[in-house]
Amino acid sequence: MVREEISRLLQGAAAAAQQSGLLPQVTLPEITVEPPQRPEHGDYATNLALRLARSARMAPSQIARILIQSLPANDVIARAEVAGAGFINIVLRPEWVSAQLEGILAHGQRFVHNDQGQGRRVQVEFVSANPTERCHAGSGRAAALGDSLANLLALSGWQVQREYLVNDAGGRLQALGETILARYLQALGHPAEVPQDGYHGEFLRQLGQELAAELGDQIMELGHDAAVTHLARLAVERIVALHKADMDALGVHFDTWFREQALHDHGEVAATVELLRERGYVSEREGAVWFSSTALGDDKDNVLIRSNGVPGYLAADIAYHRDKFVRRGFERVIDVWGADHQGHVSRMKAGVQAIGVDPDRLTIIIHQLVTLRRGGEVVKLSKRTGNIVALADVIEEVGRDACRFFFLARSPESQMEFDLDLAKEESEENPVFYVQYSHARTASVLEKAEQRGISPQAWGLGAPDVAVLQHPAELALARFLLRYPEVIYDAAAQLEPHRLTFFAQELARIFNAFYRDCRVLPSERSPHDPPLPVSAARLRLVAAAQQVLAHVLGVIGVTAPRHMARVEEEVLA
């Protein structure tokens, strides 16, 4: 990465300055090198001198001057100067920047890789929607976030597993079975009521009808309890299949669909409660078994096993995480949860700690909820009444690419407002089309060059020399492309895939500016034709831009089309 290169040079400068006595022997702070906000402040800037001022007891600008003088000889930096209160602004050598393009093209996709993970195993668990409803829009947000995060980690040297937890056990499953049974009976013309704590939505009513039509009255022979269990199992399988279809529609694929029931079946839940007991984190009162999470800093204790003998979700969740860390041996686990689960974070952390796992190995990303608007009004969400907007409908309306991009275009902690009408009406104005269009342009130029047999060989030029690239728009594009590995690195380190959508848009903007200012292919009669060597070098630049655009779209989960045809408006009556 470019900034590492610069960082090394600065380190060398500081060491040299200390050796010669120009700077006192103080320990260096961590050197941060980043692109400044304003282009006139150079390609990269560092506040090293400012950070050093206090310990060195010298004026920042003086330190900056010394550092610049002490920079070792190199072919990277064209110019470094003191600016503002003591920043060091750095301008890269254009020849060096251009030469890096060949690196991008030669290394292919490997040029974005980094080794943060060092081959360690990480699991990203996301979506894990309860099998009592279709996926709603919030699941789309979790899907886009989790999948792109997994992509980022994979690029950063982690061995990644994508997991979806199927909550096919516990009290809600009972309510699901009761609900389905009631709907099933109703469909067959028998009197039945969905219980108060059941699911009253249209979706399960239809599922009950479907099952009634398929199974006839054979379920009625089972008796109530057996019927509830049987129907619950049937319903779970159908609903999970629908969830899977929704994920497929978004281009999200999981490595494992983990069944909670398996934990119960294999005695892992009971074993986990026993382990907690051995470690002294269990107390019994009011007929229930409690997890003493207050001992680990949580705000209150929580029930592990209810007084009716049934383990609650917390016992299952701790067992589940023990399974991830201990049995399956993940170094790190990342859970993506909606804001409605925010209250569970502290007890999950406490639970992991109680079973002897360093809680820092568990990261829980909370994304805020998605608010839907239709016709300018908030669509009220209620699982009880079943008035939800299904993810499948959103994908249908807006399209997979726009969905993925839109869901990822905000940081997880900000609430998202999804105006369905607007998203539909303005889909052509959606930023995703802008980025895709830029990619299509790169493809178009390269294709045209191929069709016309344009190549350095055809011109008798030999290998293209990117050092001829000198135009500001060319260099701006080249410099920006070189930032991509840095963006990937930071987004992975911070677990913030939404940065990629902003990078993609900015790259598209810079590419379009280049496209406007710098003609790539000779047209045979235009006075603006570039000389052939420039044309050849620009083709290399376009190829590099295409590679980066296609790559970032891939990480986001959006297709990179080679052609985009505008749908002509019908203007004739």
Add this chain to the structure above:
RNA sequence: GCCCCGGUAGCUCAGCGGAUAGAGCAGCCGCCUUCUAAGCGGCCGGUCACAGGUUCGAUUCCUGUCCGGGGCACCA
């Protein structure tokens, strides 16, 4: 009452210790004989909720207040 996340341009949102706070959309004005105008240039638009504090420096960190969302079950 307690806990979590927000409050930045008309709208949706980035930025989150540094140099004149950004983008998209909306609005206004221009640009198609030239590699796709789903494009490009320009203009308009901000007390970064409010009040204190820490700092050489705060939209960014801390405390408090107000506003919006979510959570505080022997549901998950």
